[in-house]
Amino acid sequence: MRLPEKFNFANLPTKIEKLSRLSEELGKEIYIKRDDQTGGEISGNKIRKLEYAVREAIDNGCNYLITCGGIQSNHARATAAVARKLGMEVYLVLRGNQDSELEGNYFLDKILGAKIKLVAPEEFNSHIENIMENIKKELEKEGYKPYIIPMGASNGVGSLGYCAAVEEILSQEKELGIKFDAIVSTVGSGGTYAGLYYGNYIKDNNAVVYGINICDDAEYFKNIVLKLFKGISIYTGEEIHVDKKDIDILDGYIGSGYALSNENEIEFIHKLAKLEGLILDPVYTGKAMYGLVEEIKKGTFDNHKNILFIHTGGIFGWNSVARSMVK
Numbered sequence: 524m525r526l527p528e529k530f531n532f533a534n535l536p537t538k539i540e541k542l543s544r545l546s547e548e549l550g551k552e553i554y555i556k557r558d559d560q561t562g563g564e565i566s567g568n569k570i571r572k573l574e575y576a577v578r579e580a581i582d583n584g585c586n587y588l589i590t591c592g593g594i595q596s597n598h599a600r601a602t603a604a605v606a607r608k609l610g611m612e613v614y615l616v617l618r619g620n621q622d623s624e625l626e627g628n629y630f631l632d633k634i635l636g637a638k639i640k641l642v643a644p645e646e647f648n649s650h651i652e653n654i655m656e657n658i659k660k661e662l663e664k665e666g667y668k669p670y671i672i673p674m675g676a677s678n679g680v681g682s683l684g685y686c687a688a689v690e691e692i693l694s695q696e697k698e699l700g701i702k703f704d705a706i707v708s709t710v711g712s713g714g715t716y717a718g719l720y721y722g723n724y725i726k727d728n729n730a731v732v733y734g735i736n737i738c739d740d741a742e743y744f745k746n747i748v749l750k751l752f753k754g755i756s757i758y759t760g761e762e763i764h765v766d767k768k769d770i771d772i773l774d775g776y777i778g779s780g781y782a783l784s785n786e787n788e789i790e791f792i793h794k795l796a797k798l799e800g801l802i803l804d805p806v807y808t809g810k811a812m813y814g815l816v817e818e819i820k821k822g823t824f825d826n827h828k829n830i831l832f833i834h835t836g837g838i839f840g841w842n843s844v845a846r847s848m849v850k
């Protein structure tokens with residue numbers, strides 16, 4: 524696979540660990556790739572994407588990063604940290620309001636000195652692109668060279684991070700003497716899944732790549748993923764042609780909605796923490812892993828033995844509401 528130059532910020536390769544007690548309970552071999560351990564302030568999946576996206580920004584002579592996300596966006600926090608590591612300025616547009624509690628990622632954004640604009644949910648959802656474009660214009664007037672990273676860094680260049688992660692997984696398979704027949708990730712803005720799928724396809728690897736969406740629906744993400752394949756191919760020079768029906772996004776695990784937890788999910792995360800010493804986040808991986816276990820019970824994974832789940836991070840997303848639900 525031909526990939527452009529990137530920065531090296533993440534602790535790579537991330538470890539692959541077996542969840543032996545969960546495996547025994549479910550009659551499967553379940554492994555977890557610790558992308559939650561890519562770093563401290565840069566931890567989680569977004570840093571793999573930012574290594575490519577921010578490299579492009581720097582190569583284009585930019586000195587100011589603009590991005591957006593939810594009030595507890597892991598992506599926004601990682602972007603702020605990377606900007607500071609490179610001596611750049613950073614502007615975050617966050618979906619929230621003035622009384623949003625100053626905790627978790629939002630607090631880290633603040634301590635990193637990011638310029639923050641809070642935008643109410645309705646306005647954010649319908650106008651975020653314009654809002655970021657206007658900020659860019661304003662900053663240009665002040666003499667800066669800004670670079671916009673879209674939500675979750677889920678565009679062609681960002682998704683390259685997970686195309687490259689497939690190469691990492693394939694070399695770990697050799698070291699470990701294990702062949703994963705299913706790779707499972709959370710889908711929040713689609714770039715992680717698109718990158719994994721593209722890399723798996725180009726490498727002619729016969730694992731099935733599954734996504735579990737934690738917002739919107741499967742149909743919405745299948746269209747996004749097809750668009751992302753085109754975006755990726757601009758950088759790799761290789762287009763792939765995939766039928767929508769071959770994109771395996773499993774719907775049904777949004778629960779109460781984006782960043783809203785229900786009791787089953789929290790109970791599941793708590794149970795897994797006690798069983799394996801592994802802590803998932805309430806917004807992304809907790810919902811997706813809950814979904815994976817449900818789908819295994821339903822028989823969706825009957826043709827798979829070795830399953831690799833990507834722990835995409837999110838520990839700072841344990842907000843006060845989710846914390847109070849742990850019994």
Ligand SMILES: *Cc1c(COP(=O)(O)O)cnc(C)c1O
Nearest residue numbers: 597711712713715807835836837
């Ligand atoms: C952003 C995020 C995801 C989803 O990844 P996408 O590439 O946006 O689909 C999953 N887990 C965590 C912890 C995240 O922050």
